[in-house]
Amino acid sequence: MAAKNILITGASSGIGAALARVYAAQGNRLVLWGRNEDSLAATAAVCRARGAAVETSCFDLTDFDRLIQALEATDTEKPLDLVIFNAGLGGSMPRDRVAQNAHAAEKMAGVNFTVPVVGANLMAERMAQRGRGRIVLIGSVAAFFPLPMAPLYSASKAGLVLFAEALRLRLRKSGVGVTMVSPGFVDTPMSRGLKEPRLFLITADAAAAIIARKLERGARHIVIPWQFALICIAAKLIPRPIVRAVLSRY
Numbered sequence: 001m002a003a004k005n006i007l008i009t010g011a012s013s014g015i016g017a018a019l020a021r022v023y024a025a026q027g028n029r030l031v032l033w034g035r036n037e038d039s040l041a042a043t044a045a046v047c048r049a050r051g052a053a054v055e056t057s058c059f060d061l062t063d064f065d066r067l068i069q070a071l072e073a074t075d076t077e078k079p080l081d082l083v084i085f086n087a088g089l090g091g092s093m094p095r096d097r098v099a100q101n102a103h104a105a106e107k108m109a110g111v112n113f114t115v116p117v118v119g120a121n122l123m124a125e126r127m128a129q130r131g132r133g134r135i136v137l138i139g140s141v142a143a144f145f146p147l148p149m150a151p152l153y154s155a156s157k158a159g160l161v162l163f164a165e166a167l168r169l170r171l172r173k174s175g176v177g178v179t180m181v182s183p184g185f186v187d188t189p190m191s192r193g194l195k196e197p198r199l200f201l202i203t204a205d206a207a208a209a210i211i212a213r214k215l216e217r218g219a220r221h222i223v224i225p226w227q228f229a230l231i232c233i234a235a236k237l238i239p240r241p242i243v244r245a246v247l248s249r250y
């Protein structure tokens, strides 16, 4: 594994915690961010037991001054090889309401879109100056469907897909890689709260293992599990009015 100095957001739970465990090897330095101190400490303890040097920090990523300051300080102290913007907020809409509460909507838009975009933008500049590094954005297969049960969630993740594609073009001669990860259903606290059936469900550990393996090969876009990769290809081929007609049943 080439990457040595790794930052993961949302490492206190689910996919982020599983990614931390995958990268917790002797010689690696992990910088793990989350909000819940106990959960983050539990992830850190497992990673230290596996031989990694671990630093943790608990703060709300939508405190943008703190986010920018923390990224700059972490990268200045020891240049980051791999930054995984994983933290996210999910959940589907209650059926008895048309729209999300305004503050919940602001929070979701911030955590799912603005935080990774602001963070990736900052890291792109620093990594390009060094001529190396990889930025990873954890999106969702929800990005490829206009989900009436989660309009803001699917839109926030769709925005990340276009951002990743454009940033990759911008960085094409810089030596810096950009990887978009689009998971289907992964068994974490986030998906356990959903009312919809969790098709092709995989564990967070399985998801993290696939992501790490494909990142090692320099993948640009990782869709997991493979069944959703096929569904996403099909969705691009099916005329949009048919996709809308099917989804409008919700």
Ligand SMILES: NC(=O)c1ccc[n+]([C@@H]2O[C@H](COP(=O)([O-])OP(=O)(O)OC[C@H]3O[C@@H](n4cnc5c(N)ncnc54)[C@H](OP(=O)(O)O)[C@@H]3O)[C@@H](O)[C@H]2O)c1
Binding pocket: 009, 010, 011, 012, 013, 014, 015, 016, 033, 034, 035, 036, 037, 039, 059, 060, 061, 062, 086, 087, 088, 089, 090, 111, 138, 139, 140, 141, 182, 183, 184, 185, 186, 187, 188, 189, 190, 191
């Ligand atoms: N699970 C799925 O089926 C699934 C499917 C597609 C995409 N994804 C994406 O995968 C990523 C990880 O999700 P998950 O399933 O692992 O969810 P999770 O278990 O709920 O974990 C979410 C993580 O994000 C952190 N987080 C949320 N809001 C934050 C904020 N304002 N500031 C700092 N940290 C914040 C949480 O921190 P605390 O817990 O400490 O508050 C937690 O560590 C998300 O981007 C999600 O959209 C998940």
